[in-house]
Amino acid sequence: MNACIPVPLAESAHAALPSWSFTLNGQAVAVHCAADQRLLTLLREHFMLVGAKPGCEVGRCGACMVWLDGRPANSCLLMAWQLEGRQVTTIEGLSDAPQSAPVVDALAQCGGVQCGYCSAGMCMGLAYLYQQPGMDAPTASALMCGHLCRCTGYGGIQRAIDSLFPASTSAA
Ligand code: FES
Ligand code: FES
Numbered sequence: 001m002n003a004c005i006p007v008p009l010a011e012s013a014h015a016a017l018p019s020w021s022f023t024l025n026g027q028a029v030a031v032h033c034a035a036d037q038r039l040l041t042l043l044r045e046h047f048m049l050v051g052a053k054p055g056c057e058v059g060r061c062g063a064c065m066v067w068l069d070g071r072p073a074n075s076c077l078l079m080a081w082q083l084e085g086r087q088v089t090t091i092e093g094l095s096d097a098p099q100s101a102p103v104v105d106a107l108a109q110c111g112g113v114q115c116g117y118c119s120a121g122m123c124m125g126l127a128y129l130y131q132q133p134g135m136d137a138p139t140a141s142a143l144m145c146g147h148l149c150r151c152t153g154y155g156g157i158q159r160a161i162d163s164l165f166p167a168s169t170s171a172a
Pocket of ligand 1: 053054055056057058059060061062063064065074075076077
């Protein structure tokens with residue numbers, strides 16, 4: 001299910017701004033805005049997709065994570081000019097991905113969701129790792145270091161990681 005609902009822009013207000021075309025959750029979209037407009041702002045204020053959260057807004061916490069061409073990226077660091085011709089997937093678009101349900105279930109069942117502010121970004125990161133062949137729990141845990149939980153409830157998140165990935169894939 002895609003929740004992308006582009007909001008029409010007033011021609012008079014935006015005619016002088018450049019247009020950027022990209023794919024958002026499987027839908028072709030175009031937006032008129034300054035080249036340095038951040039994707040996080042576009043998602044939340046133009047496309048009304050508020051799953052990606054503004055946390056640190058300097059690329060340190062992962063709360064705003066999306067996928068860009070299928071790879072994790074912090075939307076607070078992506079500018080409009082970088083989106084041209086690219087594919088953006090948000091947590092709203094991830095619901096169609098087969099790897100999303102196990103990740104959501106693991107976080108929910110292991111107590112990995114507390115206030116939930118970081119949860120969408122955590123899901124984006126974990127769902128990406130879940131589709132990587134040979135991923136194990138220690139590696140996944142290390143690669144999730146860019147996701148900060150302000151509740152400091154890392155125990156539940158770690159339990160979710162442990163339930164999703166084998167303990168180790170290294171040869172004995
Ligand atoms: S808000 Fe983007 S990384 Fe923290
Ligand atoms: S669940 Fe509260 S910030 Fe992570």
